[in-house]
Amino acid sequence: MVKVVLDCFGGDNSPGANVEAAVKALENNKELYIILTGDEANLKAELENKKFDENRLEIIHAPEIIGCDEKPTDAIRQKKNSSMIAAIDRLRTDDTVAGMVSVGSTGALIAAATLRVGRLEGVMRPAFCPVLPTMNGGVIGICDSGATVDCSAEMMHQFAIMGSVYMESAFGVKNPRVGLLNVGAEEEKGDKLRRELYPVLKAEKNINFTGNMEGRDLLSGKFDLVVCDAFSGNVLVKSTEGACLEMLKMLKKNIYSNWKYKLGAALQKKMFTHIKDFMNYQNYGGSVMLGTRKTVVKGHGSSNAKAIQVCIEQVCRAENAKMNEKISTLLCNKE
Amino acid sequence: MVKVVLDCFGGDNSPGANVEAAVKALENNKELYIILTGDEANLKAELENKKFDENRLEIIHAPEIIGCDEKPTDAIRQKKNSSMIAAIDRLRTDDTVAGMVSVGSTGALIAAATLRVGRLEGVMRPAFCPVLPTMNGGVIGICDSGATVDCSAEMMHQFAIMGSVYMESAFGVKNPRVGLLNVGAEEEKGDKLRRELYPVLKAEKNINFTGNMEGRDLLSGKFDLVVCDAFSGNVLVKSTEGACLEMLKMLKKNIYSNWKYKLGAALQKKMFTHIKDFMNYQNYGGSVMLGTRKTVVKGHGSSNAKAIQVCIEQVCRAENAKMNEKISTLLCNKE
Numbered sequence: 052m053v054k055v056v057l058d059c060f061g062g063d064n065s066p067g068a069n070v071e072a073a074v075k076a077l078e079n080n081k082e083l084y085i086i087l088t089g090d091e092a093n094l095k096a097e098l099e100n101k102k103f104d105e106n107r108l109e110i111i112h113a114p115e116i117i118g119c120d121e122k123p124t125d126a127i128r129q130k131k132n133s134s135m136i137a138a139i140d141r142l143r144t145d146d147t148v149a150g151m152v153s154v155g156s157t158g159a160l161i162a163a164a165t166l167r168v169g170r171l172e173g174v175m176r177p178a179f180c181p182v183l184p185t186m187n188g189g190v191i192g193i194c195d196s197g198a199t200v201d202c203s204a205e206m207m208h209q210f211a212i213m214g215s216v217y218m219e220s221a222f223g224v225k226n227p228r229v230g231l232l233n234v235g236a237e238e239e240k241g242d243k244l245r246r247e248l249y250p251v252l253k254a255e256k257n258i259n260f261t262g263n264m265e266g267r268d269l270l271s272g273k274f275d276l277v278v279c280d281a282f283s284g285n286v287l288v289k290s291t292e293g294a295c296l297e298m299l300k301m302l303k304k305n306i307y308s309n310w311k312y313k314l315g316a317a318l319q320k321k322m323f324t325h326i327k328d329f330m331n332y333q334n335y336g337g338s339v340m341l342g343t344r345k346t347v348v349k350g351h352g353s354s355n356a357k358a359i360q361v362c363i364e365q366v367c368r369a370e371n372a373k374m375n376e377k378i379s380t381l382l383c384n385k386e
Numbered sequence: 387m388v389k390v391v392l393d394c395f396g397g398d399n400s401p402g403a404n405v406e407a408a409v410k411a412l413e414n415n416k417e418l419y420i421i422l423t424g425d426e427a428n429l430k431a432e433l434e435n436k437k438f439d440e441n442r443l444e445i446i447h448a449p450e451i452i453g454c455d456e457k458p459t460d461a462i463r464q465k466k467n468s469s470m471i472a473a474i475d476r477l478r479t480d481d482t483v484a485g486m487v488s489v490g491s492t493g494a495l496i497a498a499a500t501l502r503v504g505r506l507e508g509v510m511r512p513a514f515c516p517v518l519p520t521m522n523g524g525v526i527g528i529c530d531s532g533a534t535v536d537c538s539a540e541m542m543h544q545f546a547i548m549g550s551v552y553m554e555s556a557f558g559v560k561n562p563r564v565g566l567l568n569v570g571a572e573e574e575k576g577d578k579l580r581r582e583l584y585p586v587l588k589a590e591k592n593i594n595f596t597g598n599m600e601g602r603d604l605l606s607g608k609f610d611l612v613v614c615d616a617f618s619g620n621v622l623v624k625s626t627e628g629a630c631l632e633m634l635k636m637l638k639k640n641i642y643s644n645w646k647y648k649l650g651a652a653l654q655k656k657m658f659t660h661i662k663d664f665m666n667y668q669n670y671g672g673s674v675m676l677g678t679r680k681t682v683v684k685g686h687g688s689s690n691a692k693a694i695q696v697c698i699e700q701v702c703r704a705e706n707a708k709m710n711e712k713i714s715t716l717l718c719n720k721e
Contacts (some may be wrong), residue, residue: 200577234620242535242617265620267628285569286601286618292630293602311653318650322640
């Protein structure tokens with residue numbers, strides 16, 4: 052039995068999408084047990100008329116909600132009775148629980164997971180690892196992209212190992228190709244941190260290090276994982292997403308400027324649906340905290356039920372693949 | 387008279403495009419004097435049958451060429467008789483020369499400009515500042531994006547001032563809106579460096595600081611200049627460019643997969659030309675080295691004559707606006 056806590060509030064479609072996702076996930080995975088956190092009356096109302104195995108669903112009443120505009124450290128201190136903190140607390144105190152999923156505030160979740168769930172043995176700092184689709188139909192993990200902005204080479208060495216185990220455990224990527232985010236392809240490129248880290252990664256036998264990766268190669272499909280500090284990782288992800296969205300906006304604006312272009316677009320309607328679908332990272336699962344004692348998955352705030360279900364199943368896959376045990380073994384043997 | 391040295395080799399269309407650009411620029415700017423560097427016989431052959439004022443054109447014979455795949459520091463030491471180093475040397479030794487333009491190796495040019503041309507009084511480190519078009523029809527400068535990967539807050543404080551003077555001098559942007567590249571909008575976000583720098587920029591009266599900028603906002607038109615260390619600046623620029631190119635590639639691939647999509651694209655042909663033209667950063671001028679004693683402009687390696695001409699005129703505008711004097715005055719008064 053894999054037990055997962057699901058924070059049911061804080062997303063654009065919460066709690067409806069969260070509850071629907073839980074019911075679907077329970078139906079698809081007979082070995083799954085889900086604990087919902089949030090306002091109980093609200094959750095019960097959402098569950099009404101839905102069929103599910105009552106022996107594998109539990110509710111923790113926690114009526115407060117952490118908003119995305121709240122300062123993370125204040126929120127997790129002050130809103131002890133929020134759906135997110137209730138989920139984190141259950142995760143922390145119940146050894147039988149494998150992980151949790153939330154679509155709430157990213158900052159609060161990273162802070163709460165780091166401060167309250169604790170680290171796996173051997174881990175210096177946790178890392179936050181989203182995945183993006185690549186142009187050849189694969190995915191790439193970006194590790195770290197949110198947890199540790201001030202990094203040492205040692206920490207990033209660990210990110211490379213944790214990220215590799217994750218890409219293999221959760222996405223079945225064999226021998227993931229690891230790139231180091233840098234300003235050029237050559238070994239001697241980069242700042243002090245990167246020049247210190249490069250030979251360390253090159254010598255590391257537990258990863259498949261394939262050299263430096265430049266920002267322009269993120270979506271190319273040449274890498275399965277990119278190692279970075281959370282500062283440049285955040286820049287990498289946000290500027291890539293931003294540029295894709297601006298391109299689509301520009302296309303749309305241009306298409307609407309002229310009837311001929313509109314007619315052309317009408318012929319391409321299916322194509323644009325396909326492209327949007329391809330770019331929709333909800334289809335690829337949430338971002339995972341690596342290095343915490345339990346698996347914490349953050350889904351996008353705008354996630355629908357399908358996307359949240361993918362996040363729940365991500366926890367199951369990581370658990371079944373014994374991801375955290377593998378990470379801890381590899382990192383403890385290093386010391 | 388504004389004197390500009392033009393390195394005539396090292397680009398994809400060199401020396402033809404370079405020579406053509408020089409002739410056009412001389413024709414358009416009667417106060418311009420150009421010094422071409424490169425293989426003399428080759429340059430003379432390109433000049434044959436072209437009309438130009440011989441009193442305002444000079445050739446320095448320097449037959450070697452620095453390739454883009456050469457290690458910058460080795461190249462500038464070993465290829466003393468290359469078109470790029472000859473240009474740098476003329477710039478260094480001739481006080482009447484205002485600046486230079488090159489479309490050769492970016493790494494070699496940054497290294498040579500930093501090591502040989504020297505810094506303006508008051509400048510701690512030079513910065514490399516490209517510009518990109520924004521979606522509302524403006525441009526944004528990225529400072530630093532190539533010269534100084536290991537930065538202090540003091541250096542980046544200077545980048546903000548130099549970049550502001552540049553955007554005003556070369557692009558006529560009044561009171562440029564300066565953003566600090568960071569992982570979130572709030573003041574307390576970021577790594578140690580950014581948290582130290584934010585209050586310094588906020589207190590700086592000589593710039594129009596408008597807060598943090600996230601990677602996704604680069605093309606939005608909300609900022610005229612973004613301040614960053616060269617490491618994250620490089621990630622920002624390359625990932626934005628990479629994502630735009632990958633999007634276009636994906637569109638193309640999809641369009642060619644089906645006759646209906648192809649037909650649609652035929653109706654949109656003019657639109658795609660317009661979009662490509664808009665995205666073509668050659669139209670917006672080259673990247674400039676800020677903080678060096680003379681103005682050094684780097685055009686894209688694939689520049690055509692028109693793009694190189696824009697770079698030459700960029701030097702003229704910076705000179706006429708007394709950009710370097712302004713930078714030096716502002717930075718010296720700080721100390």
